Amino acid sequence: MNREEILTHLQQQSPYDLIVVGGGASGCGVALDAASRGLKVALVEKNDFAEGTSGRSTKLVHGGVRYLEKAVKKLDRGQYNLVRDGLRERALLLQNACHLSNRLTLVTPIYNWLEVPYVFAGLKLYDLLSGKSHIGHSRLLSRAEALRRFPMLKAKGLKAGVQYHDGQFHDARMTLAIALTAQQQGATIINHMALTGLVKTAGVIKGATLTDQLTGDDLSLNCTCVINAGGPFVDEIRKLDDPQTKALLTTSSGVHIVLDQRFAPPDTGLMIPQTEDGRVLFILPWEGHALVGTTDEPAPLSEHPRPLDTEIDYLLRHARSYFDLQIEPNDIKATWSGLRPLVANPTTNDTAGLARDHILHTSPSGLVTLAGGKWTTYRKMAQDTVDYAINHFPLEPATKECQTAHLPLVGSSDFDLLGGTKLAKRFAIEEETATYLNRCYGDQADQLLELGRSSDTLRPLAAGHPCLEAEVIYAVRFELAQRVIDILARRTHLAIVDTQAARTAAPRILELMAAELGWNQQRCDEEAKQTTRRLNEGI
Numbered sequence: 116m117n118r119e120e121i122l123t124h125l126q127q128q129s130p131y132d133l134i135v136v137g138g139g140a141s142g143c144g145v146a147l148d149a150a151s152r153g154l155k156v157a158l159v160e161k162n163d164f165a166e167g168t169s170g171r172s173t174k175l176v177h178g179g180v181r182y183l184e185k186a187v188k189k190l191d192r193g194q195y196n197l198v199r200d201g202l203r204e205r206a207l208l209l210q211n212a213c214h215l216s217n218r219l220t221l222v223t224p225i226y227n228w229l230e231v232p233y234v235f236a237g238l239k240l241y242d243l244l245s246g247k248s249h250i251g252h253s254r255l256l257s258r259a260e261a262l263r264r265f266p267m268l269k270a271k272g273l274k275a276g277v278q279y280h281d282g283q284f285h286d287a288r289m290t291l292a293i294a295l296t297a298q299q300q301g302a303t304i305i306n307h308m309a310l311t312g313l314v315k316t317a318g319v320i321k322g323a324t325l326t327d328q329l330t331g332d333d334l335s336l337n338c339t340c341v342i343n344a345g346g347p348f349v350d351e352i353r354k355l356d357d358p359q360t361k362a363l364l365t366t367s368s369g370v371h372i373v374l375d376q377r378f379a380p381p382d383t384g385l386m387i388p389q390t391e392d393g394r395v396l397f398i399l400p401w402e403g404h405a406l407v408g409t410t411d412e413p414a415p416l417s418e419h420p421r422p423l424d425t426e427i428d429y430l431l432r433h434a435r436s437y438f439d440l441q442i443e444p445n446d447i448k449a450t451w452s453g454l455r456p457l458v459a460n461p462t463t464n465d466t467a468g469l470a471r472d473h474i475l476h477t478s479p480s481g482l483v484t485l486a487g488g489k490w491t492t493y494r495k496m497a498q499d500t501v502d503y504a505i506n507h508f509p510l511e512p513a514t515k516e517c518q519t520a521h522l523p524l525v526g527s528s529d530f531d532l533l534g535g536t537k538l539a540k541r542f543a544i545e546e547e548t549a550t551y552l553n554r555c556y557g558d559q560a561d562q563l564l565e566l567g568r569s570s571d572t573l574r575p576l577a578a579g580h581p582c583l584e585a586e587v588i589y590a591v592r593f594e595l596a597q598r599v600i601d602i603l604a605r606r607t608h609l610a611i612v613d614t615q616a617a618r619t620a621a622p623r624i625l626e627l628m629a630a631e632l633g634w635n636q637q638r639c640d641e642e643a644k645q646t647t648r649r650l651n652e653g654i
C-alpha cells in the first residue's frame with residue numbers, strides 16, 4: 116500500500132481496539148503483540164520508525180552485565196530477574212530476527228590481577244543465568260590471547276582478558292521489521308503522523324486526533340484504548356491528556372562516535388566494565404566500522420539531539436586510553452546521540468509496574484503509558500502491556516495468549532545465513548554487497564535485487580559502502596520511507612557510519628525518491644534543505 120492507500124485504510128478501519136503512539140521498539144512491539152492476538156490496531160509515529168532512541172542505541176542484545184553486578188553486590192532480586200529476563204529475551208530476539216542479529220564475542224581487558232577472579236566469576240554467572248538460552252561460554256584469556264582477539268588493545272600493563280558473548284543487531288531495521296510484521300498481522304501502521312490530541316467522552320479517552328506531518332492535514336480516529344509508547348516524549352503525550360500531570364521521566368543523552376574498521380577487528384568487541392568515572396564503555400565492530408559508546412549526561416528533550424563536543428572528547432579520550440593506535444578527531448566518521456528515557460521512580464505506587472526498569476502507568480481517563488526498559492526486552496514489555504490492556508479494557512482478542520515468543524519477523528522465515536554467495540552469483544554483484552543485503556533484508560533480499568535489476572539500480576549509493584540505489588526504490592515501495600533521511604539513517608546505515616558518504620549519496624537518493632513519489636521542484640528543494648540540516652545538526 117502507498118501512503119494515500121494507508122491513509123484511506125487508516126480512517127476506514129476506525130474504530131480500533133488500540134491506537135499505539137510511537138514507532139520505536141516499544142510501540143512497534145505493542146502493535147505486533149496486539150495484532151497477533153487478533154486485536155484491531157493502529158500505530159502512529161510522528162517522524163520515522165526508529166527515529167527516536169530505538170535507532171540510536173549501542174545495538175547490543177544483552178542481559179546487562181552491569182545489572183548483574185548490582186544484583187550480586189546488593190543482593191537485589193529485582194536486578195537479578197531483570198538479567199534473567201534479558202537473557203531469555205536475548206535468545207528469542209536472535210531467533211526471531213536471525214537475519215538482523217548475530218552473536219558477538221566480546222573481550223574485557225584486565226590490567227590488574229586482583230580483578231581477574233571478580234570479572235571471570237561475574238561473567239561465568241552471566242552464562243549460568245542464561246540457562247537453556249546461553250549463546251556461548253565465557254573463558255579466561257591469557258594476555259597473548261586477548262591481544263590476538265583484539266590486536267589494537269593497549270598492551271602495556273595488560274594482564275589477561277575475559278571473553279564472553281552477547282548479541283548484536285541492526286536497531287533501525289529491526290524496528291522496521293517489527294512494524295512490518297505487525298502490518299502483516301493486520302495492524303495499520305503509519306509514520307510521519309503525530310498524535311496531537313485525545314478525544315474523550317465523559318472524561319474517558321475514546322479516540323485520538325492526528326496530524327499528518329507531511330501535509331499538515333488533521334484526522335480523527337476512535338478506539339477503546341490508547342497506548343502511549345512515546346519514549347522520551349511520553350510525558351508530552353501525557354500532557355495532552357492532563358496538562359497538570361507530573362512527569363514520569365527524566366532524560367540523559369548517550370552519544371556514540373564511529374571510527375574506521377581498523378579500530379576494531381571485524382569479529383570481536385571490547386567491553387570496559389568500568390571507566391575511571393564508573394561507566395561502561397563499548398568499542399564494537401558494526402557494519403564495517405568501529406562503534407564507540409556511550410556517554411550519560413543529563414540532557415533536554417529534543418527530537419534530534421546533537422552530540423556535544425565535550426561528549427565526543429570524552430569518548431575519544433577513553434577510547435585512546437585502551438588503544439595502542441593513535442585516534443585523531445578526523446578519524447571520526449559519524450557521531451549521533453540518543454536520549455535515554457529514565458523512569459523517575461519505577462516502583463511508584465500509582466503504576467501497574469511489572470518490572471524494575473519499565474513501568475506501565477494508567478491515567479484516570481485511561482491513557483496507558485509504557486516507559487523505560489531496554490531494547491533487548493521490547494517483546495516482553497509489549498506482552499506485559501497487551502496483557503494489561505486486555506485485563507483492564509473491554510477488549511475481545513481472538514486469543515488472550517501472547518503469540519510473539521516464536522513469531523519470526525519479516526525477512527527471517529526463510530533466511531539463509533550463506534545466502535549472500537548465491538545472491539552474488541545470481542545477480543552478478545559483489546559478494547560483500549550480497550552478504551550485506553542478505554543480512555539486512557533476509558528472505559526479502561532477492562525481491563529487492565529483482566527490483567534493482569528491472570529498474571537498472573544495482574549500483575552503489577556511495578563508494579566504499581555496500582548500499583545500493585535499489586534499496587531506495589524498495590524502501591519507498593515496501594518500507595514506508597518518505598524522506599531522504601529515512602533512507603540515509605534508517606533503511607540503510609550510511610548516515611550512522613559515515614556522514615560524508617551520506618552527503619555524497621543524498622542527491623541521488625533525492626532524485627530516485629522524487630521519481631517514485633512524484634515530488635515537484637519545491638518539494639525537492641525543501642527535502643534537500645531538510646536533509647542537509649539533519650546531516651549537519653543531528654540525525
Ligand SMILES: Cc1cc2nc3c(=O)[nH]c(=O)nc-3n(C[C@H](O)[C@H](O)[C@H](O)COP(=O)(O)OP(=O)(O)OC[C@H]3O[C@@H](n4cnc5c(N)ncnc54)[C@H](O)[C@@H]3O)c2cc1C
Nearest residue numbers: 137139140141161167168169173175310346369489490491
Ligand atoms: C545511548 C543509548 C544506547 C542504548 N543501547 C542499548 C543497547 O545496546 N541494548 C538495549 O537493549 N537497549 C539499549 N538502549 C535502550 C533502548 O534503546 C531503549 O530502551 C528503546 O530504544 C526505547 O524505545 P521506545 O520505543 O520506548 O522509544 P523511542 O525509540 O524513542 O520511540 C518513541 C517514538 O515515539 C514517537 N513519538 C513521540 N511523540 C509522538 C506523538 N505525539 N505522536 C506520534 N509519535 C510520537 C517518537 O518520534 C519516537 O519515534 C540504549 C539507549 C540509549 C539512549
